[in-house]
Amino acid sequence: xxxxxxxxxxxxxxxxxxxxxxxxxxxxxxxxxxxxxxxxxxxxxxxxxxxxxxxxxxxxxxxxxxxxxxxxxxxxxxxxxxxxxxxxxxxxxxxxxxxxxxxxxxxxxxxxxxxxxxxxxxxxxxxxxxxxxxxxxxxxxxxxxxxxx
Numbered sequence: 355x356x357x358x359x360x361x362x363x364x365x366x367x368x369x370x371x372x373x374x375x376x377x378x379x380x381x382x383x384x385x386x387x388x389x390x391x392x393x394x395x396x397x398x399x400x401x402x403x404x405x406x407x408x409x410x411x412x413x414x415x416x417x418x419x420x421x422x423x424x425x426x427x428x429x430x431x432x433x434x435x436x437x438x439x440x441x442x443x444x445x446x447x448x449x450x451x452x453x454x455x456x457x458x459x460x461x462x463x464x465x466x467x468x469x470x471x472x473x474x475x476x477x478x479x480x481x482x483x484x485x486x487x488x489x490x491x492x493x494x495x496x497x498x499x500x501x502x503x
Contacts, residue, residue, distance in 0.1 A: 355395045355459065356435045358384040361408055361493035365428045367477040368484045375475035380425025382487050385463060386435030387456035388449050395499035396459050400466035402502050403427070408493055416493075420472065427467050430477040430485055431460050453480060 359381050366376040381403060388395075404421055411417040420427065433456065437445035451459065457479045468474045477483045 355388065355391045355399050355463070355499040356386045357399060357403065357497045358432075358435060359403055359406070359495045359497055360384075360487060361490045362428075363488045363490040365485070365487035367428065367430055367475075368486075369478045369481045374478055374483075375428050375430075377426030377428045377473060377475050379490070380420050380423075380472070381427050382485070383427060383429045384432040384435060384485075385429055385460060386432055387451040387459045388436050389451050389455075391451060391455075391459055391499065393459070393462055396463040396466055398502050399497060399499040400463055402497060404467065404470050404472075406495070408495070421470055424472065426473040426475065428475045428477075429460070429464050429467065430483060431456070431479050 362382045363379050365382040366373050368374065383403060405419050407419050408416045409418040409420065409423045433447065433450045436450035437447055438449055439445045460479055464474055464476055
């Protein structure tokens with residue numbers, strides 16, 4: 355699994371002009387699921403995102419996790435994160451999981467985040483979405499479940 359994780363002061367996602375998910379502050383997680391991914395990838399990535407110390411403490415240092423600051427999590431499925439753009443001019447998506455597998459792991463990932471007790475909002479799987487955010491910092495990380503440990 356791959357994720358683009360952005361620290362936000364607010365973020366929302368709309369489908370067909372209606373807001374389906376919104377957080378006041380925390381992490382916006384754009385999530386891609388690969389063909390080789392399984393529940394263990396979801397667990398590794400969820401743990402990393404929940405415990406990544408990238409929120410400021412009283413001294414302005416990145417020393418607190420989203421759990422520490424009681425932030426929200428907005429999870430948006432985005433298969434294009436799995437694109438291979440190394441050759442040619444058109445991205446290839448052969449590394450992306452099939453939709454059924456991807457949706458199951460996306461839902462599992464959201465459930466794992468939910469065990470934290472934090473607010474977890476989400477987009478709609480396979481929908482065309484409009485994501486709006488204010489990146490706080492800006493702070494953005496690229497995470498890959500296969501490269502975390």
